[in-house]
Amino acid sequence: MAQIGRFARAERDARIRGLPRRDLWWRVRNARWAGRRIDWSAYLFLLPFLLPFTVTVLGAIVFGVFVSFTDWQIVGAPHWVGVSNYAQAMGDHWVVGAWSNTLRYAMLYVPGTLLVALTMALYVNGQRRGYVLARAAFYMPNVISVTVVGVVWVWILATQHGLLNQVLGYFGIAPIGWLTDPKWVLIGLAATSIWWDAGFIMVLLLAGLQDIPKELREASSIDGCNDAQTLWHVTLPLLRPALSLSLTLLTIAGLRVFSQIYIMTNGGPADASQSVIGYVYEMGFGKYQLGYAAAISMMLFVTILIVTVVQLRVFREMTH
Amino acid sequence: MTIRYSRRKALKLAGAAAGGAVLSRHLASPHLSFAQGRTTELVHWSWYSASDNTDWSKLIDNFNEAHKGKGVQIRHEFVPDDTYGTKLLAAAATGNAPDFGTAQNGRTAQWAKQGVTVAMEGPLKQAGLDLSDFDRRSLQVCTYYGSLHMLPMDVSTMAVLLNVPYARAAGLDVSKPPQTAADLIEWAQKMTVRQGDTITRSGWMMTGSGALPLVIWNVVAYQMGFRRASPDLKKAGLNPTAGVLAAQWVLDMFDKYKVSTRSIADSDRYRAFGAGAAAMFFTGPWAIRGYADAKLNFISFPIPKIGDNRSSYYEVDGVEMYVQKDKGRYAATAEALKWLSDNSLPWVTTGRVDTPRKSIRASAAFKDGGWPAAYKSGFLEGMAEAQITDIPIAAAPDFEIYGSSILPAKTMDLVWSKQMSPSAAISSLTQKWQADLNAG
Numbered sequence: 001m002a003q004i005g006r007f008a009r010a011e012r013d014a015r016i017r018g019l020p021r022r023d024l025w026w027r028v029r030n031a032r033w034a035g036r037r038i039d040w041s042a043y044l045f046l047l048p049f050l051l052p053f054t055v056t057v058l059g060a061i062v063f064g065v066f067v068s069f070t071d072w073q074i075v076g077a078p079h080w081v082g083v084s085n086y087a088q089a090m091g092d093h094w095v096v097g098a099w100s101n102t103l104r105y106a107m108l109y110v111p112g113t114l115l116v117a118l119t120m121a122l123y124v125n126g127q128r129r130g131y132v133l134a135r136a137a138f139y140m141p142n143v144i145s146v147t148v149v150g151v152v153w154v155w156i157l158a159t160q161h162g163l164l165n166q167v168l169g170y171f172g173i174a175p176i177g178w179l180t181d182p183k184w185v186l187i188g189l190a191a192t193s194i195w196w197d198a199g200f201i202m203v204l205l206l207a208g209l210q211d212i213p214k215e216l217r218e219a220s221s222i223d224g225c226n227d228a229q230t231l232w233h234v235t236l237p238l239l240r241p242a243l244s245l246s247l248t249l250l251t252i253a254g255l256r257v258f259s260q261i262y263i264m265t266n267g268g269p270a271d272a273s274q275s276v277i278g279y280v281y282e283m284g285f286g287k288y289q290l291g292y293a294a295a296i297s298m299m300l301f302v303t304i305l306i307v308t309v310v311q312l313r314v315f316r317e318m319t320h
Numbered sequence: 321m322t323i324r325y326s327r328r329k330a331l332k333l334a335g336a337a338a339g340g341a342v343l344s345r346h347l348a349s350p351h352l353s354f355a356q357g358r359t360t361e362l363v364h365w366s367w368y369s370a371s372d373n374t375d376w377s378k379l380i381d382n383f384n385e386a387h388k389g390k391g392v393q394i395r396h397e398f399v400p401d402d403t404y405g406t407k408l409l410a411a412a413a414t415g416n417a418p419d420f421g422t423a424q425n426g427r428t429a430q431w432a433k434q435g436v437t438v439a440m441e442g443p444l445k446q447a448g449l450d451l452s453d454f455d456r457r458s459l460q461v462c463t464y465y466g467s468l469h470m471l472p473m474d475v476s477t478m479a480v481l482l483n484v485p486y487a488r489a490a491g492l493d494v495s496k497p498p499q500t501a502a503d504l505i506e507w508a509q510k511m512t513v514r515q516g517d518t519i520t521r522s523g524w525m526m527t528g529s530g531a532l533p534l535v536i537w538n539v540v541a542y543q544m545g546f547r548r549a550s551p552d553l554k555k556a557g558l559n560p561t562a563g564v565l566a567a568q569w570v571l572d573m574f575d576k577y578k579v580s581t582r583s584i585a586d587s588d589r590y591r592a593f594g595a596g597a598a599a600m601f602f603t604g605p606w607a608i609r610g611y612a613d614a615k616l617n618f619i620s621f622p623i624p625k626i627g628d629n630r631s632s633y634y635e636v637d638g639v640e641m642y643v644q645k646d647k648g649r650y651a652a653t654a655e656a657l658k659w660l661s662d663n664s665l666p667w668v669t670t671g672r673v674d675t676p677r678k679s680i681r682a683s684a685a686f687k688d689g690g691w692p693a694a695y696k697s698g699f700l701e702g703m704a705e706a707q708i709t710d711i712p713i714a715a716a717p718d719f720e721i722y723g724s725s726i727l728p729a730k731t732m733d734l735v736w737s738k739q740m741s742p743s744a745a746i747s748s749l750t751q752k753w754q755a756d757l758n759a760g
Contacts, residue, residue: 073409073434074409075412076434094730158588180585265585266586266725268585269582269733272737284406288430
């Protein structure tokens with residue numbers, strides 16, 4: 001009734017002022033959604049987020065898709081070239097190499113991080129001696145900036161005077177070219193990333209572990225399971241949602257790796273650590289071939305999307 | 321007291337605030353201040369970093385000090401090398417390019433083609449700069465598509481730095497540095513230190529990939545007769561056999577003479593020489609300050625004659641002017657550049673070691689100033705043979721001889737790591753170069 005009263009008053013006011021009844025502005029102000037009047041002021045408060053988000057995220061994605069079909073070089077108008085950037089990328093052996101490096105890096109980094117993080121989470125969750133200190137220590141690398149991580153690990157992994165090779169030298173192991181040998185460089189980089197990211201994944205898994213009722217583990221031990229059997233048959237199946245999320249996040253991070261490689265090896269030696277994003281950066285920022293760089297980015301985007309969807313479906317079916 | 325705002329009033333206030341913010345930003349822009357006849361502020365971008373930045377900034381500060389109250393000042397902004405191009409192109413595309421910026425010969429020829437850099441002869445002559453005082457060669461390599469697009473500020477070559485204590489410990493006479501390939505290998509072998517099969521000190525430093533083996537290969541290949549492009553820029557990859565022989569020479573330094581190790585990372589080369597991991601290091605004059613400040617005992621000498629002639633790397637660094645909406649700014653920029661060139665003595669003696677200006681080179685201040693002769697003599701002597709430089713075409717980056725994430729480095733890295741034969745690599749490069757030359 002109150003609403004009807006307000007509309008009636010507004011119409012009466014409009015008549016008194018000689019305005020046309022129910023003009024566009026009036027309609028907008030009094031628009032309704034699901035029977036309720038829309039309060040536009042709420043959207044005004046959302047604008048500080050929505051505007052930058054639309055321009056910098058949605059706008060950038062749409063623009064990126066458009067640019068991938070052009071030969072744009074920043075200066076001058078972009079010219080439509082159809083799918084030729086995509087065709088060129090398919091036949092570019094540097095792209096194939098970068099893709100191969102990225103996949104091999106992800107195959108080291110994703111299971112490596114998951115395994116280390118799971119071990120750390122189980123240790124902390126078990127509340128063994130010193131677990132409070134360990135929890136902080138495990139997470140600490142994750143708060144360090146990638147630049148610092150890169151510089152520190154370049155020192156640790158340096159072939160001639162690096163800390164790791166010095167330690168290995170005590171055991172009679174010859175220096176390994178962690179960052180200078182094409183055969184070892186992805187291992188060196190993956191080790192750095194595992195150290196950096198495992199703490200964050202540990203937090204996710206720890207939250208998952210703490211959601212598992214203690215009674216289930218107690219019941220399994222009463223039934224005669226040892227620790228390993230409890231872990232395999234009780235803990236891990238119940239941890240699947242957290243593992244699924246971790247795996248998805250790690251896969252995305254692994255496939256779009258850039259910063260640590262850029263800082264530590266810049267794609268070398270012999271392009272053995274060049275990642276897809278590294279190559280995109282090289283094409284876009286080094287040669288200003290933004291159309292080509294955008295096409296490779298889109299291919300990576302689609303790859304990540306497919307891998308993520310497949311992973312989520314597989315985990316969902318396993319969970320069910 | 322409670323102040324109540326209606327929605328309409330709040331919107332009005334927000335609009336007024338936004339308008340005010342835009343207006344105040346516009347009022348503060350250098351372009352408007354110039355138009356209103358206040359002090360002209362020339363915007364200058366430079367990618368010089370570390371000690372280069374310190375020395376270059378001094379030159380700009382000298383300009384601002386000398387022009388205090390005279391209606392023109394330079395605002396110097398550092399833009400990192402790896403993002404300089406994209407930032408500049410984006411600024412130029414939106415009509416906000418800086419007035420001038422630092423550049424290296426040949427590498428920005430594409431920008432001349434795109435109209436991002438402007439032809440400089442006219443404005444510079446109008447400003448009274450005598451271009452006949454410059455080395456003809458330095459102007460030639462800064463001329464793209466028939467016009468001068470870069471004003472040379474300094475010229476340089478690369479030379480070999482020798483760690484004196486290591487040479488003396490090996491019984492070598494540092495007053496007679498190597499002159500030939502045989503000398504160089506002998507010196508390198510005497511100064512190399514090994515633990516078992518592992519080289520702990522390279523007699524002749526080469527990294528396993530990246531800029532250093534690439535530039536050494538290019539210099540040796542040029543000395544042996546290989547050319548990336550013919551002088552008329554029509555044909556690519558002349559005398560590829562020489563290129564293959566030069567690549568083999570580089571490989572031999574690693575594997576046959578064992579005086580270099582692939583264990584040193586490209587990004588670690590400067591530190592490695594300073595830390596004693598190498599006895600000889602082929603580098604540019606930009607490295608002098610760091611080692612001088614660290615009180616390293618070193619001398620420089622020109623690259624020996626390894627092939628049929630003693631050619632070496634040639635680089636011209638300078639400044640280029642960028643396209644402006646207000647063409648009236650070119651005159652003020654050209655006048656500022658004339659002053660910077662006329663007064664470049666501190667830069668060419670401490671930031672670098674040689675100048676393109678005949679008048680400066682003839683001055684006593686140039687001869688006596690700057691670094692001690694032991695540091696700079698190799699670079700100065702080497703200038704006579706310096707001629708291997710970038711190719712001024714739109715695809716110049718594909719021809720670069722000193723860089724790590726560029727096509728030649730990526731291709732030749734496969735040779736140094738034995739994943740590709742020298743002939744296959746040179747053939748692949750030649751194919752791409754020919755396509756680039758055809759595109760112009």
